[in-house]
Amino acid sequence: MSSEPYFLPNGRVLRYSFHERLIHWMAGISYVYLLLTGLAFWSPWLFWIAVILGGGTVSANLHRWIGLVFVLSTFLMYRLWGAQMKGTPADKGWWDAIGHYIRNEDEKVPSADRFNPGQKLLFWGFFISGLVLLVTGLVLWFPEYISWSAGWVRPLCGILHSIAALVTIALFMIHAYMGTAMERGAFGSVIRGDVSRAWMQTHHRTWYDQLVKNASARK
Amino acid sequence: MPSTTMEIRAISGHAGSVPGAGMSREYDVCKLIDVTTCIGCKACEVACLEWNGYSFTETTFNNSYQTMPETAWNYWNLIKFNEHEHPDHGLMLLMRKDQCMHCEEPGCLEACPADGAIVQYMNGIVDFQEENCIGCGYCMSGCPFNIPKFSAEARKVFKCTLCVDRVSQGLEPACIKSCPTGCLHFGSKDDMKDLAERRAKQLREQSGFSKAGVYDPKGVGGTHVMYVLHDTSQPEIYGGLPADPRIPWAVKLWKNPLKWIGNFGIIAGALGIFAHYLRFGPKLVKEDEQTKQGGKQ
Numbered sequence: 001m002s003s004e005p006y007f008l009p010n011g012r013v014l015r016y017s018f019h020e021r022l023i024h025w026m027a028g029i030s031y032v033y034l035l036l037t038g039l040a041f042w043s044p045w046l047f048w049i050a051v052i053l054g055g056g057t058v059s060a061n062l063h064r065w066i067g068l069v070f071v072l073s074t075f076l077m078y079r080l081w082g083a084q085m086k087g088t089p090a091d092k093g094w095w096d097a098i099g100h101y102i103r104n105e106d107e108k109v110p111s112a113d114r115f116n117p118g119q120k121l122l123f124w125g126f127f128i129s130g131l132v133l134l135v136t137g138l139v140l141w142f143p144e145y146i147s148w149s150a151g152w153v154r155p156l157c158g159i160l161h162s163i164a165a166l167v168t169i170a171l172f173m174i175h176a177y178m179g180t181a182m183e184r185g186a187f188g189s190v191i192r193g194d195v196s197r198a199w200m201q202t203h204h205r206t207w208y209d210q211l212v213k214n215a216s217a218r219k
Numbered sequence: 220m221p222s223t224t225m226e227i228r229a230i231s232g233h234a235g236s237v238p239g240a241g242m243s244r245e246y247d248v249c250k251l252i253d254v255t256t257c258i259g260c261k262a263c264e265v266a267c268l269e270w271n272g273y274s275f276t277e278t279t280f281n282n283s284y285q286t287m288p289e290t291a292w293n294y295w296n297l298i299k300f301n302e303h304e305h306p307d308h309g310l311m312l313l314m315r316k317d318q319c320m321h322c323e324e325p326g327c328l329e330a331c332p333a334d335g336a337i338v339q340y341m342n343g344i345v346d347f348q349e350e351n352c353i354g355c356g357y358c359m360s361g362c363p364f365n366i367p368k369f370s371a372e373a374r375k376v377f378k379c380t381l382c383v384d385r386v387s388q389g390l391e392p393a394c395i396k397s398c399p400t401g402c403l404h405f406g407s408k409d410d411m412k413d414l415a416e417r418r419a420k421q422l423r424e425q426s427g428f429s430k431a432g433v434y435d436p437k438g439v440g441g442t443h444v445m446y447v448l449h450d451t452s453q454p455e456i457y458g459g460l461p462a463d464p465r466i467p468w469a470v471k472l473w474k475n476p477l478k479w480i481g482n483f484g485i486i487a488g489a490l491g492i493f494a495h496y497l498r499f500g501p502k503l504v505k506e507d508e509q510t511k512q513g514g515k516q
């Protein structure tokens with residue numbers, strides 16, 4: 001996946017390569033733009049967001065193109081992480097301990113691989129919602145090509161686009177909260193790429209142990 | 220357009236009551252199209268182009284008198300020609316002038332997210348304000364009559380204005396003025412309803428069209444364009460006039476319950492996250508394991 005070494009000086013461990021961080025922020029920045037302009041068209045009370053971001057016409061047009069950027073970055077993420085995001089039988093134990101995870105009783109939570117089952121849910125939630133948003137968004141983009149005999153498709157896509165967007169908003173709020181305030185060190189991992197060994201042992205022990213084993217096998 | 224504010228309330232030095240006082244007056248405007256007297260001359264199509272400053276564009280010929288398959292962003296008024304086999308009257312060529320119906324409950328306005336892009340006047344006219352249109356095309360999803368049309372050049376949506384610029388100056392719409400047979404009428408909604416019902420009655424009693432009636436669909440709260448049809452039981456034969464037009468359920472669901480459920484969810488979620496942080500705070504990393512690994516934080 002990456003030629004960068006996992007074990008860095010000063011007891012730091014590489015969590016995300018430069019390539020991964022770049023794609024994450026390509027998705028993150030495009031998503032925030034889509035969220036803001038989308039909310040402007042969602043509620044008249046938020047239309048001022050579109051006005052601030054260059055006016056309704058600019059926002060409506062850019063929303064479509066930035067949407068394509070977001071979908072592209074979602075597909076790049078799928079290529080990057082799809083395999084690691086696959087569910088495993090061990091995931092059930094983690095979900096059974098979700099109450100402990102929420103209450104920060106992490107010692108009672110089964111150890112996680114590179115991505116814990118919650119992160120897998122986030123990934124697949126965004127991936128599937130992204131597909132729905134892409135398909136419905138294209139219909140909304142080109143309403144004039146939908147024939148009148150299939151006129152019901154347009155309003156249906158409008159409501160599905162909103163529902164999929166609401167799903168991503170729920171996921172995004174949890175993700176942003178956990179990535180910044182709740183899991184100290186996580187934000188640094190997706191900015192600079194590295195975390196402490198203790199952080200790895202606390203949050204992704206299975207993966208960390210695997211990395212240690214691989215490193216010692218190579219010696 | 221008669222203005223309520225300019226109705227005389229009192230007159231100085233005037234013997235007797237104020238003329239017109241106490242009269243009820245309907246200010247809703249309405250177009251009445253009597254399809255039974257339309258001859259398909261297309262004068263209304265030309266007048267619409269002329270008044271609104273559009274020119275003819277290329278059209279598709281499909282073995283019909285109809286100018287083009289459906290109205291276009293720069294062709295708001297189109298007579299739809301349809302052949303129909305009537306049990307009593309034999310083969311009929313049905314001609315229906317198609318344009319914006321100016322619904323009392325407009326689906327386009329309901330679906331539009333842009334502030335001020337669609338307005339409905341007190342007189343019932345539903346008008347697009349193109350300077351505020353953001354070109355999202357949601358109005359096209361809301362309309363049950365397939366009227367708003369997207370212009371790829373302007374990247375905005377256009378439709379019939381019911382000649383709001385003429386009506387506001389006390390003139391009739393351009394299509395009405397051009398009609399040579401008197402099949403097009405314009406006036407207050409009450410007057411037009413009255414006229415329409417009388418014409419429908421005449422068709423039923425004197426012309427042998429037992430199902431003749433007025434098309435003023437209740438599903439959109441009534442319209443400010445009405446038709447007199449030979450057969451109200453099947454309006455679809457007139458170039459696909461919907462029998463029971465309504466704002467699509469998905470648009471209604473999207474604009475009403477879903478919006479409030481979504482807003483509630485977002486706000487509740489944000490509060491929940493904040494409460495979680497207050498109660499449980501950040502996840503802590505056990506630093507003591509560092510020594511075992513011989514590393515430094």
